[in-house]
Amino acid sequence: MEEKKIKEFSFEIQKIFQQDIGNRGIKDTFEKFPNILFESAKCLYSSCLGMGIFSGFFIPSTNSSETDGPLGMFSIVNAFLRIKKSVPVYIIIDKNNEIIINETFKELIDEFKERLNFVVFQSKEEIEGKKGKDLLSKLDVLISIERVGRAKDNIFYNMRAVDISSFTLPLDSLFLQIKETKQEIKTIAIGDGLNETGMGIFYEIAKKNVRFGETIGCVVDSDYPITAGVSNWGGDGLAIVLIAFSCLNNSQLKVELSKIFPTFFLLSKILDNILEKGAVDGISHKSERSVDGLKFDKVHKEILDKSKEKFEEFFFTF
Numbered sequence: 001m002e003e004k005k006i007k008e009f010s011f012e013i014q015k016i017f018q019q020d021i022g023n024r025g026i027k028d029t030f031e032k033f034p035n036i037l038f039e040s041a042k043c044l045y046s047s048c049l050g051m052g053i054f055s056g057f058f059i060p061s062t063n064s065s066e067t068d069g070p071l072g073m074f075s076i077v078n079a080f081l082r083i084k085k086s087v088p089v090y091i092i093i094d095k096n097n098e099i100i101i102n103e104t105f106k107e108l109i110d111e112f113k114e115r116l117n118f119v120v121f122q123s124k125e126e127i128e129g130k131k132g133k134d135l136l137s138k139l140d141v142l143i144s145i146e147r148v149g150r151a152k153d154n155i156f157y158n159m160r161a162v163d164i165s166s167f168t169l170p171l172d173s174l175f176l177q178i179k180e181t182k183q184e185i186k187t188i189a190i191g192d193g194l195n196e197t198g199m200g201i202f203y204e205i206a207k208k209n210v211r212f213g214e215t216i217g218c219v220v221d222s223d224y225p226i227t228a229g230v231s232n233w234g235g236d237g238l239a240i241v242l243i244a245f246s247c248l249n250n251s252q253l254k255v256e257l258s259k260i261f262p263t264f265f266l267l268s269k270i271l272d273n274i275l276e277k278g279a280v281d282g283i284s285h286k287s288e289r290s291v292d293g294l295k296f297d298k299v300h301k302e303i304l305d306k307s308k309e310k311f312e313e314f315f316f317t318f
Helices: 002-017 027-032 036-045 070-083 095-104 124-128 130-136 173-181 200-209 231-247 253-260 264-276 296-314
Strands: 051-054 089-094 116-121 141-145 186-191 224-227
Touching: 002 036, 002 231, 002 296, 027 200, 027 224, 036 070, 036 141, 036 186, 036 224, 036 231, 051 070, 070 089, 070 095, 070 141, 070 231, 070 253, 070 264, 089 095, 095 116, 095 264, 116 130, 124 130, 124 173, 130 173, 141 173, 141 231, 173 186, 186 231, 200 224, 224 231, 231 253, 231 296, 264 296
Parallel strands: 051 089, 051 141, 089 116, 141 186, 186 224
Antiparallel strands: none
């Protein structure tokens, strides 16, 4: 009965975040996996060995990372660390996105220094060699959020079909290694343009509906592909349904929700932190309080506030 309630709740949360508000051509993906947030959060909640997560979409013209990805990444990691009290987290970073990703988590480092680990890759050889294999041996879940993945020609493209391979280390190789070696690691992927790691199952949709989709569509698959109007929202949704699962077994959770739930107030602070370090909107290429061309203080606030209201409707107020 309780799990049924969470499933109903996750479907409602999914409807809030799965809006193709930027007209990216991804609407058809929403219907393909109607319970994807429920299934992926259930998978994440069962993790007992270690969770790995990576993001970081580099914008060469600004020499910095975009604001989509880090906020959703923070939502997932923050909720996971506070709910899964003994399970370590591995923040996986490539050299070009190191400054912004490190800044994303500076609020958590002191509190979770025993369980929050940072793994920085400097080269493709490190990812595909011993360092990458050692990392995978510590995980049972690996998440990618708003991280460009290889297209059918093994090139990494941004949404404008510009080749950014020279600025992009192939972190999607970690997904491929898991598949090739049949390791017992579940992969969760979050994207909003279908050129992101783990969106391979949607390639035909990308080809048909997304601008330059045949060229830019990622061909790397994942076990749980989550699409959302903005990738950050997919991360927020995953975190919120993870919190819902924890409500079943943690009577003290209500006291901690202000620290755990991805509210506008909480994420606004993280956004300011990364903007100070030079993060930019992926559409405007400006360092401003917006994500994917949408004003954070209006559009994103409305989405986050709606998700909080829906949680309180199903569970309890905080």
